[in-house]
Amino acid sequence: MPEIAEITRIVHYINRHLAxxxxxxxxxNEDAIVFKDTTASAFTKAMLGKTVVQAKQQGKYFWIEMSSPPHPLMHFGMTGWITFSKAPEAHYRADMAEDESKEDIEWPPRFMKFVLEMEDEGNNVAFTDARRLGRVRLIDVxxxxxxxxxPLKxxxxxxxxxxxxxxxxxxxxNKRKVPVKALLLDQSFxxxxxxxxxxxILYHARIHPEQYSNTLSDAQQKQLYDSTIHVCTTACSVLGNSSKFPEDWLFKYRWGKGKKGNALPSGEKxxxxxxGGRTSAYVKTRQKATGGTAVKAKAGGSDEDGAEEIKGVKKRKAVKAEEEDDDDYEKEEVPAKKGKRGPKPKTEDGEAKTPAKRGRKKAVKVEEPGSEEEEEEDKEEVKVKSSRKGKAKVKEEVVVMNGKGESDTPSGRRSRSSRLKK
Structure with missing residues (x-):
């Protein structure tokens, strides 16, 4: 997902090529999802004939200041991007080598939502978004x-x-009691x-991502503050070009999430x-929990598989990275297919109940409980009938009556299951 550094890159190229x-x-293209509180036709009318003054950003949002309102405000979501016909190097991504980004691009690009054609011939830009999670707004101020x-305020x-x-x-x-990683992801913070x-940020500050923000020591707060400024400033200064990130950054070694065994050059896993709903990469040997966490850490601050959550919440196992495709993948619950049975209900004793099948019940009315010989005869009779159908298991329901013709049990019925051999 494009973050602060990637947005800085786009703002830089808009100012360089469009200002x-x-x-x-x-x-x-009309898209009621991407065009938020506006339409493609309204956007077209608002942009046509206007002059671009400059582009600016606030975090993951950026906007193009036009010669007059309204101004387009954009957010990339997961897969949004601005494609420049005259600046293919602006297409740089974290998983792409610099020389690969300079290859010829198709025009108009796939998943295009809008294209702005400038007066100087061939200088065009397009907003693209494959997953339609980005947003384009018009701000009329x-x-x-x-x-x-x-949404900026x-x-x-x-x-x-x-x-x-x-x-x-x-x-x-100090005021918030949430995992510090979740707090960092909170855009209102x-x-x-x-x-x-x-x-x-947390890797450089040596803070466990699950530690509660209000349990950080003064020294940890200072480390977190300094790391936030350092990481954001450094990443933006090189326009999000990861090939220019320092070699000691976690970014260089975190991708792939366990498929090949992620580790630092030192060998640390x-x-x-x-x-906070996101997959977080961290190094146990360096980022140890020193205070309260969303998950009780074992001795030494690690969070081994099977760590138990606080307040009696169920145990959880550490996320297996190889089971996820990307940082924002969420597994969907697959509904059971028709005809498939769920787990069998259990009795109070913990034994699985076998629901009675149609045609398998036999109600026998007797005046008094019979002798063992009579019961065996009843069983044999049922056994013969059952064997004709090739069945091996029979369930009987016996209504026991007392001498007055009344039920001898509170419910009036008693169930008895018999397992018979063929």
Missing amino acids: GKTIKNVVA AADEIRKVS ENGPDPVVDGLEEGWFRGVL ISGVGNWVGDE IDFVKV
Whole structure:
């Protein structure tokens, strides 16, 4: 998912290739999901003939300031991106080598939602999104008011654009009792921190992702603050180009999630655990829980498989990374097929109940409980009838009456199951 550094990259290329240029044509595909609170036709009308002033960002959001309102505000979701016809290098992704990104691209690109054609020939840009989780909005306010309206006004500060005040940062940590990784992912706390950035921050701060934010020591709070500024600033300074990230970053070794055995160059294993609904990468030998956690850590701060959650919640096993395709994969519950039986209900004694089948019940009315010989005769009679059908198991229902013609049991019936040999 594009995070703060990837958005910085896109903002950089928009300013480099579009600023000061006028839009001569707009092609937009109707998509009621991607176009939020607007339509493709309204977007086309709002952009046509306008001049691009500049692009800006707040965390994972970015917008293009136009010569007049409304201004397009965008969010990439999981797979959104801006494709530049004249800047193929802007297509760089974390899993792509720099030279691969310079190959020729098809135009218009697949999964295109809109294309802006600029006045200078061949200088076009397209918003693409394969999974349709991105959003395109029109914000009809003055450019300097954009951050004061939804959805930006609900977001926390951008650690690079706005900076972070350390006292405020520590105050939030002390007030909130949530796993620290989940807090970092909360966009109302800090804008732009996503899954890999959050993992990198905690790795450098040497903090376990499941430790509660309000249990961090003063030293840990300082480490977390410094790491947040360092990781975000460093990643944005190289426009999210991971080939330029420092070699000691977790980012270099975390991908693949266990399929080939993730480890640092030192040989220390990289493990994965689910925190805040996301798969988190961490190194047990360096990131030990020193305070309360969502999962009770064993001695030494590790969270071995089978660690028990607090407050009597069921045990859980550490996330097996090889069972997941990507950081945001969630397994769906598969409904049972018709004709498939679920687990058999159990009696109070814990034995499985076998529901009676049609035509298998035999109600026998007797005046008094019979002798053992009479019961055996009844069994033999049932056995003969059952054997004709090739059945081996019979269940009888016996109504026991007393001498007055009344039921001798509270319910009036008594069930007896017999297992007979052929």
